[in-house]
Amino acid sequence: xxxxxxxxxxxxxxxxxxxxxxxxxxxxxxxxxxxxxxxxxxxxxxxxxxxxxxxxxxxxxxxxxxxxxxxxxxxxxxxxxxxxxxxxxxxxxxxxxxxxxxxxxxxxxxxxxxxxxxxxxxxxxxxxxxxxxxxxxxxxxxxxxxxxxxxxxxxxxxxxxxxxxxxxxxxxxxxxxxxxxxxxxxxxxxxxxxxxxxxxxxxxxxxxxxxx
Numbered sequence: 001x002x003x004x005x006x007x008x009x010x011x012x013x014x015x016x017x018x019x020x021x022x023x024x025x026x027x028x029x030x031x032x033x034x035x036x037x038x039x040x041x042x043x044x045x046x047x048x049x050x051x052x053x054x055x056x057x058x059x060x061x062x063x064x065x066x067x068x069x070x071x072x073x074x075x076x077x078x079x080x081x082x083x084x085x086x087x088x089x090x091x092x093x094x095x096x097x098x099x100x101x102x103x104x105x106x107x108x109x110x111x112x113x114x115x116x117x118x119x120x121x122x123x124x125x126x127x128x129x130x131x132x133x134x135x136x137x138x139x140x141x142x143x144x145x146x147x148x149x150x151x152x153x154x155x156x157x158x159x160x161x162x163x164x165x166x167x168x169x170x171x172x173x174x175x176x177x178x179x180x181x182x183x184x185x186x187x188x189x190x191x192x193x194x195x196x197x198x199x200x201x202x203x204x205x206x207x208x209x210x211x212x
Contacts, residue, residue, distance in 0.1 A: 008033065009041050013069065016051060017077060021068045042067055050076065082164045089165065102171055109175040113182050120183045125208040128184050129153050141202075155180075155204040157195075166196040177204070185209060 008031065015030055016022060024042060028035040045051040050073035053065040093101050116135065120128050129145055132155065136143040141157040148154070166172040173194060180189045188207035193199035 008037070009045060012038070012041055012045065013050065013073060013076060016067060016069045016073070021054075021066050023064050023066055025064075027067070045073070049073075086164060086168065089169065101169065105169070105171050105175045109179050112179055116183060120185075125184070125186075129155070129206070132180065132183060151208060153206040155206060157202040158200075160195045160202060163195055170196070180204065180206070 011031055012027060015027060019026075022030075024035055024038050027042075028038040031038065042051060042053075046053060046067075049070055051067050052070045053067050055063045056066045057063045089101065092104070119131055119135075123131065126147075129147075133143055133145045136155070136157060140159060140161045142159040143155060143157040146154040146156070160166065162172060173191065173196060177189055177191055181187055184206065186207065186209040188209060190205045191202070192205050193201060193203040195202050
């Protein structure tokens with residue numbers, strides 16, 4: 001029964017991927033199941049954040065919900081962005097050389113600094129660490145921060161969204177480290193462990209600049 005339920009949900013997702021926007025009644029007709037069963041599955045998919053509903057007014061009768069895939073639902077289907085990124089970087093390296101890639105990564109770091117540095121100005125070091133943590137989690141790093149009694153911070157990330165690129169081009173990690181130093185206004189940023197080197201997490205040890 002569970003396998004049948006999962007199969008129906010997958011068929012619903014596939015139909016919405018192809019047709020883009022359908023009502024529960026239209027989905028029921030295509031799947032040749034009851035509208036009540038479709039609504040039950042749609043409720044589960046909506047709860048899981050895979051589909052979203054929009055109330056649409058009809059020429060006659062009451063408004064009805066039209067369903068479509070959410071961004072999370074779209075991500076359930078195969079994506080090849082990582083491979084495309086790697087292919088483009090390798091082609092750029094082949095055409096323009098390794099130095100051009102280094103310049104590209106450094107330019108990205110400067111752009112990110114310009115984007116976020118205002119959020120870090122006029123803040124205590126603790127506030128800066130909290131802002132950095134929020135920024136990392138917004139970008140999918142699954143990070144957390146610990147603070148020792150001596151004031152040393154440990155920024156730990158359990159996921160690296162750019163690991164495929166960083167494994168091939170290690171300067172990506174050093175650029176990220178430099179970005180942290182600039183945003184936090186401290187040179188005391190040390191990368192202790194790194195996912196791209198086979199560790200199970202990225203661990204940055206960070207201290208506030210003493211001014212010595």
